[in-house]
Amino acid sequence: MEIRLWHELLLPYELAVKEMVIKFKHLKKEHREKELYSPIEQVSGRVKSINSILEKMQRKNISWEELEEKVEDIAGIRIICQFSEDIEKVADIIRKRQDMRVLEIKDYITHMKESGYRSYHMIIAYHVETLEGPREIKAEIQIRTLAMNFWATIEHSLQYKYKGNMPPHVRTRLNNAAQSVLTLDEEMSSVRNEVMDAQNSMVHQSNIVKEI
């Protein structure tokens, strides 16, 4: 396909990514302004590269007609949380939104990928307004902790470096690291509970003081 046509095809996805990043960043701001703990720590987005789309089409035997239906992550949003408990909170916020319709869930947290990859993926339908009128496109929202993101970023770079031929000793190290990430998230969750407990008891104490 001609490069000009690619850009035309990707335009609504660019718009969707920009809009969604703004919306999720604003949610974080809303939490802060209302002095609420924000389950959202960082937000980023990207439109899948043409090479990556072509590679996926080839790998999954996707025709041009099926491209927008079957390549579900042309528009990609990544939401990073501090603690694993926050992931479900973010997913809930997304489920309740009127502007995002959840089509599919890929829970690689409950079901870790063989690679060691852990993340919660939501495939959604999202409405954009274009020059030609309204369009509904698919987007993938990846929700993961800081620790899961650290692992995925390093592993992604290594996958790129070794192009499918990752040496077994590197794979083993990554599997070990994935286990450490799981342990780290569990440890941090226990700290989170301590923080919540401390905050709850502070609120409780101030209520007792008010009653007296």
Ligand code: 0O2
């Ligand atoms: P890009 O453009 O580099 O960001 P697929 O994994 O593509 O065969 P599926 O079901 O179409 O399968 O997509 P899935 O698994 O929902 O999401 C694909 C995206 O999830 C990937 O995008 C990664 O961002 C992430 N991902 C999935 N598996 C792994 C993994 O084992 N390691 C890492 N680091 N990331 C993973 P791309 O394809 O890399 O696209």
